Amino acid sequence: MRSFDVVQAEPGVQLPDLEGPWFGLPVESAIEPDSVATSMRFRTQLQMDSCSDAPAVLYVCADSRYRLSVNQELVAVGPAKASGSTWFADAVDVGPHLRPGINTIGIDVVSYTTSALGNSSVPRMGRPGLLVRGSIGETDCSKPAVWKCQPVAGRQFHQGHYTLFLGIQETVDGESSGDAWLQPGFNDSQWQQPVLNEQWPLAFVPRPTLAHRPIPQLTLDPTPVAAISTTSNDAFEWGQLLRGESLQIPAGTDVSVDLDAGVLMTAFLSAAFEGGPGTRIEITAAECYEETPIQSPWLRRKNDRTDHIIGDLYGDADSYTVSGDGTKEQPERYSPYWFRTFRFIRLRIITAETPVRIHPLTLTQTHYPLEISGTFASSSALDRILWDVSLRTLLNCMHETFEDCPYYEQLQYAMDTRSQALFSLYLSTDDRLIRRAIEDFAASGDPMGLTESRAPSVEPQFIPGFSLYWIQMVADHVAHVGDRSFTERFMGRIDAVLRQFDDWVSADGFVISPADDGPVWNFVDWTDAWRSTMGVPDLGPRRANTITTFMYINALRAAASIVQFCGNSAIAREYLSRAQAIADCIGTSTAWDETKRYFRDTDRGRPQSVHAQVWAVISGVVSGAQASDLLRRATADEELAPCSYAAAVDLFDALRQAGVDDCINWKPWEDMLAANLTTWAEDTVSLRSDCHAWGSVPLQHFPRYILGISPAAPGFAAATIDPAPSELEWAKGTVPTPQGPITVHWTRLDDEIRLVTVTAPAGVELRPAEAAADKAEVINAEQRTLTFTLRTNLLNA
Structure with missing residues (x-):
């Protein structure tokens, strides 16, 4: 796995000042008709008599995106999405890509307009520009005279129908917007x-505050196409493409071929052609085969994701007209x-008067380069697949x-992110993306009230409960990482969120939810019972919200645990009070239905959801035998709206907390596997995203x-080492921590007894389950090993 060549600052290293002028075009760039973005390109050619191993670092930022290539090789993409009013500059080491002789560096800049949604998670100032700092050899690349620039014609960015949040779909004319500008022999005399x-027509628009990129760049892993799925014409030898060979398509042909990547992935695409001027290439990326959507892109009909006989591919196509060069x-x-x-x-080729x-x-697979050291294995083959x-x-x-979801939105939502951050904490000690997420939400919304539900985003949205998920995310980070200096920065923001909710609490103890209006959406879960209300339970005329x-x-x-960690016991006691x-x-209000012995979603009517019971347990309002009885009945009650994948973390946490582990059901995940998904779907209501x-x-x-x-x-x-009751024969794995890895291996001795062996760094106190017996611990200078036996009660539950 390799990533873009972006330099990460070492602790204590002084990074250069990023202040100073940006580059722009001499005249304001005109936007292409029907496009949501403008484009401009910058190129330079540098003569290198020799090359050394010394870094050649350029600091780069752009409004809104850039792609930097050296000698026709893609080297970096950025900048990282801004956080609040702070934008980021990347430190890009171009040294490994230089060679003796002439070197061509190209930077392709796309700027989303402020008059359209564009890519809604990418902030923009509506002022196309590029910032470059640093030198290569004796050349100071921050000087305008080093560069040539040109607005890009013949390239439109569309909002898309399926990818309506992204603004990334393209219509490109290769004659005016091809890749020839990256080649060393390109004639840029007209640039x-x-x-x-300060010389710019839009000089009155201030530039943002810049900071150094806080996260590493994305991975770049070349990945082969796995197979040919189907084609509109079997006469062509499509297998040549899988063998790395080219294939000629005659003039006057309209043909398509569906390529199968093997699994769902996120990747940069690149197509190459010889000849064929006027040929139109359409590239449609799709998650699966499906029947005609009920309401695209929102309501879909999906079964076997690989069935190209019954299903088809639905998505927005990129269109490229070949120049023939x-x-x-x-x-x-x-x-x-x-x-x-x-x-x-789907690759569709429509040739003109000559063959192509x-x-x-x-395919170049790309994602955050998470350094994974967490592991899990068990006697269950299904567990391996689920993992x-x-x-x-x-x-x-x-x-x-x-x-x-990377296909449809690429937006960072607090509920989703809290789960994802927790998952990554069990996989890796790399918490940089989690820190960035915590900061993103803290910088969003009203500093004296709610955080936004998604951040960064150019379109504000408030889901009140998501601000509470953000607080839980901070608490998770404290528990797993424990960085007090980082956490202290958010105490005021946490208090602001909690005070907003305190203002909504009624005399009888209910949070009274604001109306679902404008940017406010009281979403809870994508469950079928709430389909017509977009995931919002019926809150009654008072809008008393039990969940x-x-x-x-x-x-x-959770906030009490955070501020206690930061040394403020008085505020912790206030929160707990x-x-x-x-x-x-x-607990004693009209939220409780004594007849049904469930909590209602509001202050009247019949109980509606499993969710209210789950949160009653998580919040500690009910516990012990009452919690066990409540959840055991609720999860089996078909009259209650069940929890979807979105709420699965909360559901499973509550079931474990209540000691009813046998109610945990993996069948929804098995059903997805049976439908040939290779990633987990968004929900069972809309069937929109497969990832x-x-x-x-x-x-x-x-x-x-x-x-x-x-x-x-x-x-x-x-x-704490407290394995849940399980019918597995054995299980083992490792959890990375800031102290070092903790490894557990347990195996069943008989129907009821398990032997548990734990290894951990010597400095970590191990606390075995209350029911542990036969405990023995050995500690040396670097490691401690704990063994104990545990009686399982699952079969007798």
């Missing part, structure tokens, strides 16, 4: 010298600007931020509950 910030030695290339998400790719020779499509698919899904939803009330109680308790007062009130990482629950559930490893003190200074 102009860029102007500096490509040769065998120097093929013409087209690469969509941003990565695509797909399992299948197409080369194999190049692997969960990991693939998570990585596909991690790029510059965590993402809800959110329980969530608020839980958030107050508020939580208990509301719990006492709501959504809130379904990657095994990544937390297996290490935390099957192995029983969880933090018992901030930063894993202490760990």
